[in-house]
Amino acid sequence: MNIRPIALLWTILLGFVIGSHALPAQGPFSADRLRDLVPPGFAIGGVMGGYDTPTFDSPPLEFAKSEFNAVTTKAFMPFGPWSDPNLPIDTSGLVNNVNWARSNGFRVHAHILVYPTENVRLPWFRDLPNDQVEATLQQYVTTMASSTAGDVWVWDVVNEIIGDNGDVMDADGLRIGLGSGDGFIAYKEYEAMGSDYVRKAFEWAKAADPNAILIVNEYSAETINDKSDRLLAFCKKLRDEGVPIDGVGFQNHWLDTRYEPDFPSIRANFQRFADEGFQLFITECDIAATITSDPQADPPNSAELEQQARSFAELLQIALDQPACQSFLMWDFTDETSWLQNTDFTLTLADRRPGFSDTIVPPGSSMFATPLSGGDGIIPITPKPAYFAMQERLAGRTTDFVRLSSGWDRSSSYLARFGFPDETGNYVPGSEIYLETLDDTSRQWSSLIWQIERVESGVFRLRNQWRDGADYLTRQPSSNNPSTAGASIALQGLNEDWLSQQWTLVPQGDGGFRMINRWSSPDGAFTREASGQNASGDYVPGPEVRVYPVADWSSQVWYFERVDQLQPAN
Structure with missing residues (x-):
């Protein structure tokens, strides 16, 4: 701590000393802290x-x-x-x-x-x-x-x-x-x-x-x-x-x-x-x-x-x-x-x-x-x-630009938009998402950059910056019943009424968040998938994501790293 702003006097004794005067009330606190x-x-x-x-x-x-x-x-x-x-x-x-x-x-x-x-x-x-x-x-x-x-x-x-x-x-x-x-x-x-x-x-x-x-x-x-x-x-x-x-x-x-x-x-x-x-x-x-x-x-x-x-x-x-x-x-x-x-x-x-x-x-x-x-x-x-x-x-x-990474092996867990080559050989954005390693090359990709848009206190939409109009992280319906929330995630165009595009961020105390989809929240925790087990029987993190019921898993904790808005295209 600096105990004087320019010329420090070494004999200063720090202490919290209670004052005796408060300013007149300026108004009540609002609901949003x-x-x-x-x-x-x-x-x-x-x-x-x-x-x-x-x-x-x-x-x-x-x-x-x-x-x-x-x-x-x-x-x-x-x-x-x-x-x-x-x-x-x-x-x-x-x-x-x-x-x-x-x-x-x-x-x-x-x-x-x-x-x-x-x-x-x-x-x-x-x-x-x-x-x-x-x-x-x-x-x-x-x-x-x-x-x-x-x-x-x-x-x-x-x-x-x-x-x-x-x-x-x-x-x-x-x-x-x-x-x-x-x-x-x-x-x-x-x-x-x-x-x-x-x-x-x-x-x-x-x-x-x-x-x-x-x-x-x-x-x-x-x-x-x-x-x-x-x-x-x-x-x-x-x-x-x-x-x-x-x-x-x-x-x-x-x-x-x-x-x-x-x-x-x-x-x-x-x-x-x-x-x-x-x-x-x-x-x-x-x-x-x-x-x-x-x-x-x-x-x-x-x-x-x-x-x-x-x-x-x-x-x-x-x-x-x-x-x-x-x-x-x-x-x-x-x-x-x-x-x-x-x-x-x-x-x-x-x-x-x-x-x-x-x-x-x-x-x-x-x-x-x-x-x-x-x-x-x-x-x-x-x-x-x-x-x-x-x-x-x-x-x-109401908006910021971020990279997201899973708490399960963060170095290989940056959320990215999948791309594929078109008929001319140029890569174009797809609707699928996966987890990518962050390195000097991928650091330049807009597919790893997400615009986070506040809907209300603690609730956000996430829009990928490799844009084609269908850019919002969306929970998909069940294949058996389109009126029921499924487990898969894809990118779709904005629909402001869809709870499937709204994510509640629940702080975990270490800077990470659980991301809970508002369409059927109890089983809507955004989760990094395992790709199988190793020789010791431990689960190995994979490149895919979906939603599961909330559990005490590092794969359900996500970290947000703010970045500059302007990013080169993929």
């Missing part, structure tokens, strides 16, 4: 609380169960897991948080494995002999990541490692410590291992949890600037050296109320990271509405709330428009639980515009930096204009 409106597979949510969450019945978490599909769970070295090197690493906080999240159908963004700025605050780690640092870091990363292996969607492997202008950095732009001159404090990780600590952290995390997406998480790198240049170059260097880095988390703390984010620059920056093949995540978004020392007497006015609403909506739109971006996660989502409400630390907001100097925000400040007021159990959670602006953007987005 944010999680019902996001594209399938896109994560929306926020941080669920501290590492040592004492209870899971807090108002924000109860609210999250109805509103979101993803949470961020926090655990890093100075805050409980390993306060005493003579004791075992305490994984219970992380495990309990992740278990709660998964049992409630959330995808888990886990934060953080290596955080040099916070680790330097831990006396026993700071005093560790350099020749013991690598083994200590490896033990921590391996223990924490393996304790929840298979249940974490994304791990922040390293956090806030790229230097700001004015920091002491190495040739790759890595910050090597805090402060400068006589006040410089070296990062223990860098002092002992140099930049190798980053590479090895990713390797240890990959070994401990092979299925998790592994990212570097960074602040103030959302726009195209010197820092994001350094970040992109370093991520490419890691990948080119074989480091298992999958993507980048952009924190998106926007706390200077004098101006709105540079949205075109953010779009362009996200695109250049996507062009390099990195997965992108908005991980810690909060946007100040005002800065006040007296939240009761000086709450944000209507103009400030509208500016905040525009910023939340535009950042969400950027995430939705960029297929490589997989999440919009907030650091807090209610004002009264926000780290930016009634703060107990000093913030320095370094303005990048000519004619403005740094702004010092003293302790005791409040920023109303989330889309929801309330949240402390006393003041009810109430939507602000920012919430409705986000909801409006999502409601207006």
Whole structure:
């Protein structure tokens, strides 16, 4: 997490401090919550609380169960897991948080494995002999990541490692410590291992949890600037050296109320990271509405709330428009639980515009930096204009373009439209579907691209992009009785009244969905067929699909990967 947007003060103590003021009610929640409106597979949510969450019945978490599909769970070295090197690493906080999240159908963004700025605050780690640092870091990363292996969607492997202008950095732009001159404090990780600590952290995390997406998480790198240049170059260097880095988390703390984010620059920056093949995540978004020392007497006015609403909506739109971006996660989502409400630390907001100097925000400040007021159990959670602006953007987005893959051997299970040669030898689309392996060749085929069209909350049609007019995924009638739903699937032209072309998507908690056809739902689960059994008697996945009754099979779980709309023809 970034605990100040530009100039990090290492003496800051993070904590959730309850505020005492809520904004007037802005209106009731509608039936469609944010999680019902996001594209399938896109994560929306926020941080669920501290590492040592004492209870899971807090108002924000109860609210999250109805509103979101993803949470961020926090655990890093100075805050409980390993306060005493003579004791075992305490994984219970992380495990309990992740278990709660998964049992409630959330995808888990886990934060953080290596955080040099916070680790330097831990006396026993700071005093560790350099020749013991690598083994200590490896033990921590391996223990924490393996304790929840298979249940974490994304791990922040390293956090806030790229230097700001004015920091002491190495040739790759890595910050090597805090402060400068006589006040410089070296990062223990860098002092002992140099930049190798980053590479090895990713390797240890990959070994401990092979299925998790592994990212570097960074602040103030959302726009195209010197820092994001350094970040992109370093991520490419890691990948080119074989480091298992999958993507980048952009924190998106926007706390200077004098101006709105540079949205075109953010779009362009996200695109250049996507062009390099990195997965992108908005991980810690909060946007100040005002800065006040007296939240009761000086709450944000209507103009400030509208500016905040525009910023939340535009950042969400950027995430939705960029297929490589997989999440919009907030650091807090209610004002009264926000780290930016009634703060107990000093913030320095370094303005990048000519004619403005740094702004010092003293302790005791409040920023109303989330889309929801309330949240402390006393003041009810109430939507602000920012919430409705986000909801409006999502409601207006009724279609996306995706690839679909089955949970049963995903590498060979991408849903595709069958083609055949016509009399001239050119391939034309057929009505049948099958499962294809995704490779450099098939990645260019429009037959693997599907337009997903929202019919209503949780219900979609799927239209293949190798079009001939009969493009919609349709359950076929029984061969024995045309008025009865059968088990086979084919492509047909659109009929808006047909339930056979409507699919209910049921989230499975890991980003996957069961696809249930609305024509006879109990036996309408979209399923990858087996092609027989191997010598050991295990079923082998085949290239065909049909519908079956709902069962606890990976062949009935489907994953949606958003892609660009424009694809070359087959």
